[in-house]
Amino acid sequence: MLPSPGLLFQSVLDGIFLGFLYSLIALGLSLVFGVMGIINFAHGDFIMLGSYLVWILANSLRSDPSLMSIATVPLFFVMGAAIYTAIIRPVLGKEPLIQIAVTVGVGYVLQNLALMMFRAEPRAVQTTYLNFYLNLGLVSVHVAKLISALLSLFIVLGVHYLLTKTWVGLAIRATAYDREVASLMGINVGKVFLLVFSLGIALTGLAASLWMTFGQADPYIGSSFGLLTWVIIALGGLGGVSGLLASSVIVGVIQSLTMTLVSPTVSLAIPYVVFIIVLWFRPQGLFGKG
């Protein structure tokens, strides 16, 4: 039952596309963690929330889910700001266990809110313009995935540009590096935190609308994305965008290859095994600076 080289290549390609989308998801989390030291356990659940929102909007407006990002991104930015002010800021000084616990609570609330409102029925969008495959001889390319991957890459690079080439980005990086010194230098640390957290959540809104071009929403996809994103961050370290992209693609490819070569069941567990091994031997990740 040895797979053909075509299948292998196909699998790797699939993994790469998914990987880029994962990188978009991981970016928000990585920013928040790197700058604020806050662990948002509920990150995946925001994607779930976004997916439902996109479903409602896309179906009622009968248009492609990716266009819904026009609505979801600003909405999620505002929601992020609200959550930061109400929930995150008060626990900034407290012990890490409490900080994590609070975000776990947020995740629980989101999951069960979705369960209450939508029951457990999965929801998929009807009209997607890009849900087809392009046959290129040896491989077939799922266009929706390709577009999502390209858009994700574009955004990730865009954020990288923001971080490195703008004043705002400088302020953010300074705060991440040393928040006390940054505030001494006149940077309003509170505002930076607010911006970063809101941006992180806004990115999940974007990722959700891209996801819905080929995926579907149910109350539990949050956990799948959540843990996977953490694996990516552990692998990629907090070094920079290149590390993030590389580890996202690696995780995507590992998942895809395991699903093809071994079995889909195992593919659920493999990324986590990799995660634990990486944590043991290279806690700074494969690309991090320690």
Place this chain on the structure above:
Amino acid sequence: MTQVNSRNIFSIVLPSLIVVLAGATIPFLVGFNQYYVLLALQSVIMASIALAWNIIGGYAGQLDLASFAYIGLGGILATMLMIEHNITPWLGMFLGAGVSAALAFIIGFPLFRFGIKGVWYALSTAALVVILHEASIMILGPFDYYIPFVEGWYYIRFRTWENLYYFSLAVLAFIISLNLYISRSKLGYYLKAIREDEVAAEAVGINVRKYKLLALVIYASILGFIGYLYIVSQRTFSYNTFSGPQSVYVAIIGIVGGLGSVSGVFSAALILKIVEEYLRGYLGGVLPGLHLLLFGTLLIVVGILRPEGLSSLTDTLTRKIKVKVLRWYT
């Protein structure tokens, strides 16, 4: 003024004795109504699990999200030994405890040695549950069935729930005593220091890794032991026992109850279980998932406003009771 917190047998054993005696009267009070006995049984089991978690979470301050990895491992081993080889769980539970302890050691030694803590520790434990979940399906196939009925103390399995309940009370008593003992022992002292400030503790010369690992292994072995009790109360032998969400739920109880507070965690476990059952019984189906929604909100509120959770209230209560009892006694 009598010493209320002295480290003698009296203060360690008495509270658990009281809980056991009070608990043992419940079946009689409800006229052996199976519904209440079952509810009491499930509450006691949840309290036991949460109090075991208290050792690693409340005392050592590590957010461990793998409780059901250890419960599942120990429990499934003991159950399999019983089903396939007719080995009594009295032996199986201890084996389960041993295996879970071994797993904890294997996982914990490298984790602590490499200084992994905080969120990375939490994530590793969350990953552990998923890994065991999938591994069990791979090794045993998708097993999810009712355990064939056998009766008697040899199997700790009965038609009605009382005997199992009494057994679980005994286990609870042990765990409460263990918690109280640890909190007043040198181990407890070190763990509290580690939880407060790990770096400072290290600087003062406490072997941080050793004690964290010790706490983890103790916690895992208790859970490995209880595993069979949990599975037999559910009558179901299933890979679903390795549940990530359930493990998170245990941590929530431990936090809402108040980190390190025996009375707080115990109360939280009871209250949350009763509320959950109340909502199921009366509102069931009307608003699915409502109790989890409430618990999530409670967790957020506790985290922001009152990180000591229920403990401040229950600790004061128990202290007042203790003082009264001692005053009356002397």
Place this chain on the structure above:
Amino acid sequence: MYVRKSLKRAISKTMGIVIGLVIVIAIVAGALIYMTTQAPPTTTTKPKIEKVKIGIIEPLTGRYAVFGQEAVDAARLLVDIINNELGGVSSLGGAKLELYVEDAGTSPDTAALAAERLISNYRPHVILGAYISRLTAAVAEVTEREKIPLVMDALVDWLTERGWNYVFRLAPRASTHGKAAVDFVLEMAKKTNTTIRTVVVLHEDSIFGTTVANGVRSQLIAKGVIPNETITYAYTITDFGPIISRIRELNPDVIFSVPYFSDGILFAKALQASGIKVKFIAGAGGCGYTDPDSIREAGEAVEYFTNTYSYNPARQTQWNKRIVQAFQQKYGKLPTEAAGIIFYSLMFVYEGLEKAGQMFPDDPLNPDNLRAVFLSMDLDDSNSIAAQLYPTGRVKLAANGENLYGGTAILQVIGGQPRVIWPEAEEGVTPIFPRP
């Protein structure tokens, strides 16, 4: 003494009150539950029976709530019809049925609590439930201990193989679903002269999916067709990409698929997007593809898909048409599996009660008597409403409670609507095989 910072004291007072209130509420709730649920005095069966208590335990919360809710809806409708149109149980002096609903929750813990609570509060004479196999098992152990007949609507095979005496199941078991899918496909292939060389079995990896898939595989092998590959996946799967690639490489003629629910939709869409031409996709196990929700979500992607059903909504018997119509009128939608199983199960109980009144006039509701009655019933369309509601039209229980004539109906999505095509096609409907 213990020192508190004054600031903390200020907060702690209000928080203390709040938390104190929570505890008080919990205690009061517990007390209320206790006070309002006193067990009724155990009644010795009186000669005149006013009502027969029917309990139903279904998952009304969590991911299975969709099915549970429909089952409860079906039960309410049936009880209404039995009491009002059929005049209650005539052999028991016109005794009416009274329905008691309990939420099974999401785990064996909550299912056992549900069963205990239902029994200690109301002591029903018969219980129906609980759709999901591990929930049903938890309920069964309680009903077995209390000697209350349980008519099960869960499909996994082993539920009737545990040596329980008081469980009964009319619905076709999981492996029967698998076999039916194979029989259907092979029959169609013969009729339309379609060659089937490569077969793939795709299933979600829970005990249900595995049992159905085993049924598929063993029937395939029995009929001389060797499945080329079996692909399993967790039903929480989010992306079928690699599986689609594998299918593309295998290029099967037929795919037998056992989905859970949402994975079915995802698979159908992924397959459609891939453009792979598979001659036929046959679902098995009753979940997914052909139910109205799946059709709504997947749209064109599930056109021409089939699935096996424990219930045939289009069966042209007098009573089936009547009840389907009544259901549609009351709830505004077509009944699916979950409702259908309750239809014939509850009707079976009713007819059993009638017979019990005749066979055991002194003690008709005694569990052992009821058991004897249930096992003695031999129903077909001419003598029974329950049989008219059943896909194969025949009901007779074996000693372990399983229906000897368990069988499914096969539905196909034609023009966006689920249509019955096998064993008898609906009027004016021809099965479409292979897919155009």
